Amino acid sequence: MRRLDIGIASYKNPACLRATLQNVQHNSVTEWRCFILMSGNQSEENQAANLIAREFAGVDNRFVLVDRLPTHESYSGAVNTLFKMAETEYIAYLDNDATINTPGWDETLCGCLDRFHE
Numbered sequence: 001m002r003r004l005d006i007g008i009a010s011y012k013n014p015a016c017l018r019a020t021l022q023n024v025q026h027n028s029v030t031e032w033r034c035f036i037l038m039s040g041n042q043s044e045e046n047q048a049a050n051l052i053a054r055e056f057a058g059v060d061n062r063f064v065l066v067d068r069l070p071t072h073e074s075y076s077g078a079v080n081t082l083f084k085m086a087e088t089e090y091i092a093y094l095d096n097d098a099t100i101n102t103p104g105w106d107e108t109l110c111g112c113l114d115r116f117h118e
Contacts, residue, residue: 001030001031002030002031002089002090002106002107002110003030003031003032003033003088003089003090004028004030004031004032004033004088004090004091004092004106004109004110005032005033005034005035005082005085005086005087005088005090005091005092006024006028006032006033006034006035006091006092006093006094006106007034007035007037007078007079007081007082007085007086007091007092007093007094008020008021008024008034008035008036008037008093008094008095008096008098009037009039009075009078009079009095009096010036010037010038010039010046010049010050010052010053010096011039011041011046011049011096012039012041012043012045012046012049012096013045013049013096013097014045014048014049014051014052016096016097017049017052017053017096017097018052019097019099020094020095020096020097020098020099020100021034021036021052021053021056021063023098023099023100023101024094024100025056025060025062026103027100027101027102027103027104027105027106028100028105028106029103029104029106029107030090030106030107030110032062032106033062033063033064033088034062034063034064035064035066035081035082035085035086036053036056036057036063036064036065036066037066037078037081037082038050038053038065038066038067049096053065066081066085078093079093090106090109090110090113092106092109
């Protein structure tokens with residue numbers, strides 16, 4: 001079984017984040033772990049997104065919270081944090097509004113990375 005580390009930055013868009021986390025949960029077939037990289041921004045919308053992230057991590061231990069990235073570490077900081085934390089050969093970074101409609105998307109991605117290492 002292939003192992004995949006996934007990273008998603010939690011920044012605002014709570015409804016989109018919920019849908020993305022549900023998509024990962026329902027359409028992934030590898031042995032996966034998903035880091036939810038939580039922004040330190042304290043806006044109301046961002047706090048709502050962080051509550052959703054905590055909800056998923058509370059019921060599915062494959063979701064791992066990375067609590068409160070410094071506010072100066074934006075998108076690139078979240079990606080770099082994922083690269084530091086990932087322990088698998090395969091790594092995927094998803095935006096917090098990604099829509100995954102294909103069951104087994106992660107296995108397909110890993111197969112592509114196997115064929116095209118560069």
